[in-house]
Amino acid sequence: MERCDCLVLVEDLGRPGYAHLGVPRAGALDPAALALANRLVGNRESEAGLEILLGGLCLAAQQSLRIALTGAPMLLWVGGRPAPLDAAVSVPAGSRIEVEPASSGLRSWLAVAGGLDVPETLRSRSADTLSGLGPAPLARGDVLEVGPSGPAAAAAEYPRSAAARATSGATVLRMLGGPRDDWFTPASLAAMLAADYRVTPSSDRVGVRLSGPRLVRRSNGELASEGLVLGAVQVPGDGQPLVFLADHPTTGGYPVVGVVEDDSLGLCAQLRPGDAVRFS
Amino acid sequence: MRSRRVGRHALLVMVDDPAAALSARALVLELAAPTSDDPLPAPLDVVPAARTLLVDGLPDPAAVERWRSRLDGMTLPAASLPESGSSDEVVVVDVVYDGADLDVVADVWACSPQAVAARHEETPYVVAFCGFAPGFAYCTPVAPLPQIPRRTSPRERVPAGSVALAGEYCGIYPNPMPGGWQLIGATDAQVFDPDRADPALLTPGDRVRFRAVR
Numbered sequence: 470m471e472r473c474d475c476l477v478l479v480e481d482l483g484r485p486g487y488a489h490l491g492v493p494r495a496g497a498l499d500p501a502a503l504a505l506a507n508r509l510v511g512n513r514e515s516e517a518g519l520e521i522l523l524g525g526l527c528l529a530a531q532q533s534l535r536i537a538l539t540g541a542p543m544l545l546w547v548g549g550r551p552a553p554l555d556a557a558v559s560v561p562a563g564s565r566i567e568v569e570p571a572s573s574g575l576r577s578w579l580a581v582a583g584g585l586d587v588p589e590t591l592r593s594r595s596a597d598t599l600s601g602l603g604p605a606p607l608a609r610g611d612v613l614e615v616g617p618s619g620p621a622a623a624a625a626e627y628p629r630s631a632a633a634r635a636t637s638g639a640t641v642l643r644m645l646g647g648p649r650d651d652w653f654t655p656a657s658l659a660a661m662l663a664a665d666y667r668v669t670p671s672s673d674r675v676g677v678r679l680s681g682p683r684l685v686r687r688s689n690g691e692l693a694s695e696g697l698v699l700g701a702v703q704v705p706g707d708g709q710p711l712v713f714l715a716d717h718p719t720t721g722g723y724p725v726v727g728v729v730e731d732d733s734l735g736l737c738a739q740l741r742p743g744d745a746v747r748f749s
Numbered sequence: 750m751r752s753r754r755v756g757r758h759a760l761l762v763m764v765d766d767p768a769a770a771l772s773a774r775a776l777v778l779e780l781a782a783p784t785s786d787d788p789l790p791a792p793l794d795v796v797p798a799a800r801t802l803l804v805d806g807l808p809d810p811a812a813v814e815r816w817r818s819r820l821d822g823m824t825l826p827a828a829s830l831p832e833s834g835s836s837d838e839v840v841v842v843d844v845v846y847d848g849a850d851l852d853v854v855a856d857v858w859a860c861s862p863q864a865v866a867a868r869h870e871e872t873p874y875v876v877a878f879c880g881f882a883p884g885f886a887y888c889t890p891v892a893p894l895p896q897i898p899r900r901t902s903p904r905e906r907v908p909a910g911s912v913a914l915a916g917e918y919c920g921i922y923p924n925p926m927p928g929g930w931q932l933i934g935a936t937d938a939q940v941f942d943p944d945r946a947d948p949a950l951l952t953p954g955d956r957v958r959f960r961a962v963r
Contacts, residue, residue, distance in 0.1 A: 485806055489795060491881060491882055648753035696803025698759045701756075
């Protein structure tokens, strides 16, 4: 890593199975985008890659590599030349890989044939920003080892990354109601679905925090803490919903009004502060 | 047992108390075991809490419905906290009772600070559930004790190994972190180590005894 001006984390598909011990799942915020990058370079979908926030890094390849970058439309340069996204790209030994900021979207995933060979913690190589488990964020001077790689993937039609599909206007997040939607007044639930919310700057890998019409409780009861799922839309005391992402806590004491569906979670990974979202 | 759908991959089983949540967890693990008759789709995570059990990581909504309809027709056998514990083995935690909030607890329990240690030692606990941080166990006294209020303003940094009380629960901070629980002592026990075969010292259903060391 010759230059690292942004948050770069090692992520795989996370560490499910330990939630009863209080261990968050972590893993790539858009698992489909990491899986796509891995397939493109001939890896198993679960290999560890880099999750890049916003862009601004330079890696020097000490051996020849095959890479793929998916997610936000960042600019990829290999050996000083522009290289395509959502495609396998050959990197000769000694050349540089540069990833520069995207004009839209927020995160990209860089896979390397063979996968990143960092030590596992609880059967996963994912960095967890909530608990601190897994590898530390990357910094200038870090050396990343790569595992043994197989043959390149056969050419095939691959879906584009979620960011490339995002359209202008509010991002629509598909949500299933419950388990605690009955804690809120019908009027405020209707208002939630009718209005746009804005993404606030305190959003991170734990969750997308939103600002918009307040959800109003029917009564003042307290909810005992209960298990949380990925995509849970929790409503704290201020009535402003937040969508829990991969580094969410395993339990929470505020009611969950709905759960954002898997395909919409990939869109959440690309939301910037100020972006508009709408629940449907 | 009543349950609610949670998204496309999970259901939340409603129970009366932490003991029932532990019993429900044992039942769910049994129903999902490949050795059971007509096993149900295996969940990735089964998370007990104070009044609920979350069954998460099911493949699809059809699997969620199969679980819901199976659990609908079942009644949970009544169990007290010690009966719902997962084993007869007791985890012993050595504590130096020198916490900064012993006076607060002594006030609530209407005894001297020295007697807080004795009372805490005498009380058998069971781990009801974990949460808040990896390895943070909510230990519940088998016989109820007067509830301890949280601090009005949390401490910015509670040292790792702090033994603390809040509400009906006793917990041990696995790492230095902010916290609002009342501190009664400290332990050298490593409550969470991801490199250990059993990363968490205390897991749901475990019996726990605290023992004073000087």
